[in-house]
Amino acid sequence: MPLDPTLHADDLQAWYGSMPVTSRYTYGPAGERFFRAMKDEARILGTRCGRCSLTYVPGRLFCERCFDELTDWIEVGPSGTIEAVTVAYLALDGTLLDPPVLMALVRLDGADTVMYHRLGGVAASDAKIGLRVEAAFRPSEDRTGSILDIAGFRPLGVNET
């Protein structure tokens, strides 16, 4: 006969624990070049795949579609167009963000892919697909070679389109 499965509520136990995972990531050759350009010159670089006529931004070492190595680096942006936007109300730990954060997909002028980043300087109600924006870089002394070297994307000035 099987084990007596009758457990009572106070018999229930759980063991608390966590998985210690601490990481350090190097950028690879393409990441090195892309983020150096962001850090040192506030420039956004992509790589172009001639075979697929496709410009990846940020620039990559290889084309995922044809596997060619990508060596043709070109500058793109800093202005671009919103292709999707969301108002994110929850932080990573599930607590409410006040104010919420706007995240967007931005297709930079000259790029065939989008950049996933924060959107600022615009009311949520005005943040729509098609809005023209530009990258707002942090001051050079605050740039470290990170995606955060761009503070976020802002609507283009009134007269620029």
Added chain:
Amino acid sequence: MMHPVAIIGVGWSGFRPVTPDVSYKELIYEAAVRAYADAGVDPRRDVDSFVTVSEDFHEGTSIFDEYVPDQIGGAQRPVHTITGDGLHGLAAAAMQILTGRFRVVVVEGHSKASNILTLPHITAYAMDPILNRPLRANPLAVAGLEACRYMHESGTTREQCAAVVVKNRRNALRNPAAAFGADLRTEDVLVSEAVASPLARLEISDHADGAIVLVLADAETAGRLSPRPAWIRGIGWANDSPSLESRSWARAVYAEQAAAMAYKMAGIGNPAEEIQFAEVDDTYAYKELQHLEALGLCSLGRAGPLTVEGATAPDGCLPINVSGGSLGVGHLLEASGLARVLEVVLQLRGQAGSRQLGDVYTGLAQSWRGVPTTSGAVAVLSNQLGGRES
């Protein structure tokens, strides 16, 4: 498929928001015992190979493969882990049988999501550590962005998304295994608090605990053991780009490609006509609509209106997620795809109780691995070997 493969046994335990009375091993063991009784096999004698699906960070253990064999009867047998959805595990099992060297293969998937205290942090760790993660956004923002783009290009409205929630959670009321049955109105969904616009809280499936085990067999064994085998007429799986930057956002290209592979194998030329009912991924309400269109079950932009008109209700012309889907049953992490397959098998056997659809002989199950992946799989099942000519 040169040599037909059938699902001859199904077993599950759960699905409930919490399962504090059982360890993951006991939860899986319960499902396995049911599956083996249903199939009429003894795992220690009759099963040639076992496939399990899991992800280390969902389990809280590195190399979780270590802890899978005992509770499915696989100790000292060929057992391997696929880090994918249960449908990827089903594909791995079917391929082994198709080699001709394995007659009976078992697939197992489970969720103990209630034991995970920091799931959003873990999901965020799947994002690119250099390009995306430093932005520290909640991964639901990726779903919000996809919903925004999909609704922009398809014309789908929030009301149509809300109709999916109402349908699936009402379907779940007739599924005794479902955790989140409810009788809601679209207004309830629309007014629920915004999470990542346009997604509101009730449009996001909650997680549940549970385990599912399926027993697959070759034609000869299925014929011998099973009164009503569920034949796998076609199976397919595909990935779009894993990067947020270069993937397709409006269309679920992974589902289009996985379906094309499965339909080709099943000899299905017109899915909208030949697929009678389907269980598709609805991790978020808009995904059911996006997936219906990607699967060719209706054209771009039509899934929303069809849902509001009741075409995808149990009594509609194309019943979708009669089980309740993830919204109604609960999201089962890597076992989600197996929950979709489970309902299709029960329907094809006529064992779906008060949810039973009428005369059904060909159904489809589709899964997606969730944010931030573009990984999906499709299986086409039938209770007739050749699939009745429509």
Added chain:
Amino acid sequence: MSMRRVAVVGAGMTRFVRRAMETPKELAWHAARMALDSCGLTLKDVGGVCIGSAPDAFDGVHMKGEYLSDGSGAWGKPVMRSYVGGGTGVFLGPHGWYHVASGLFDVVLVVAEEKMSSFHPHAQAAFLTIFDHTTERPLEPNLLWIFALEMNRYMQTYGISKRDIAQVAVKNKRNAADHPCAMLGEASITVEDVLNSEVLAWPVQRLDVSPVSDGAVAIVMAAEGVAERITDRPVWVQGVGWNLDTAYWTNRDLAYPEYVERAARMAYEMAGVREPRKEIHIVEPYDPFDYKELHHLEGLLLADRGKAPELTAQGVTGRGGAMPVCPSGGLLGVGNPIAAAGLMKVAELFWQLRGEAGARQVPGTPERGLAQAWGDLMQVGTVTILGTQRPA
């Protein structure tokens, strides 16, 4: 139904290094690209992709298979990742085999990758969480515990000395001096060096252990009829086998790896091998620790229990011996980026059986080789048998 035969037609790999600059995707791409180039194929020719990679904790990415998919050539293709701990790399043999033998794919690209250096500061700490979270982890075990416990039991049961075992480290690190991708190739290493190295977890000392590494390896597998058009020397998959023992490793006899024997018998049966010691001409058993090569040779039925050290002492397992073992240089010499380390052994057999192993080429004309990996809690055996002869 006669089984659809499958062959390896191409292979490629990166150097195994201590701290790679490349991202995991880029490491996978380098190996996959080289494997396709080696047999003149492009991504268009690839039907499906099989990825093998071990703990997500190392590369530091959850659902790592998805993250690696573009680097593995899986854009817009069917792809899945198999993961059986340390056994993963050689399990890619069976995994790729059943993709092709099922009839679903004519050509599959099989890619193994590991970047352990992304776990900071030291990859070994990631292994705490392989132990049972409730009944063992609270004791704060170090990964070395489980190897030292097994090594000690093996030594005690068969009366094997540290010196017997150190020969393996010397043999493999010297062999690795001829491997262009090796981390720890060392032509002049001696048994004394191994015996005098720092004691980590007795009886395990520093030079008994393979290094933490980054790297990627890829092979291309194709169905009969396609393979012969791709290369005039396809190397056939003659046998595959895998076996997973109970998780309760403290209830098992650690002196003998029964799961390796079961996996080997499965592969021998498929390959029609009745006398392994005669019919296996090259062996690449898993050697994350030097004693493991001996332990596994016995599990593979290629040496009597407790007698593998004698074969090593007699030079039988040297590169010029009757049964070369780890001519590649093994994990001890080439390096141990876990999943990639296992597939490196399969790639070594591919190059050896085609006479393309350069300075590592074993003499004569070997026709059949066996690669084996081990993993989990002293618990999984994976075996791939390759041969120049097309299976009957």
Added chain:
Amino acid sequence: MTQRIASYPGTTLSEEQIEQGRVLSVHDRLRADYTWDAGLAIGLYLDGLKAGVILGVRCARCDRTVVPPRAFCEQCFAPMDAFVPLADVGIVNTFSLCYVTWDVKRIAEPLIPAVIDLDGTSPPAGIMHLLGGIAPDRVHIGMRVRAVWKPARARQGAITDIRYFKPHRRG
């Protein structure tokens, strides 16, 4: 490799190149916290440890008694029959002298992990734990050991309720 391949990709870095920023890098830490349901078998195992008892479990079909307990027998797949309190005495099946902590810090006094086959199990079945109260060089496979428990009030229902196993003379 194939002689045709001239050079192999993969560039290695030194720790200094990264730490001094000559090569870019970014750090991260996974927040992964869990409460793992112990369930029936391990729930009662932990209860037993709190009460100063090591519980095994018995399969009548296979006529074996094993530890740690499990709800089913992995050999015959039948549910286990009964919990069996075991003596907290056993034999060292194997051991190690470990001079490195789990997070790779060097320690002078070694930890002595061991597999201890407990009396009352059949065939002999062990658990992993630590040895103590003995000079490292005197530890040997086959020696008899007994559990040293934390005081009852300090026990919480955990494997660490046993501090270690120390040498034990018979009787």
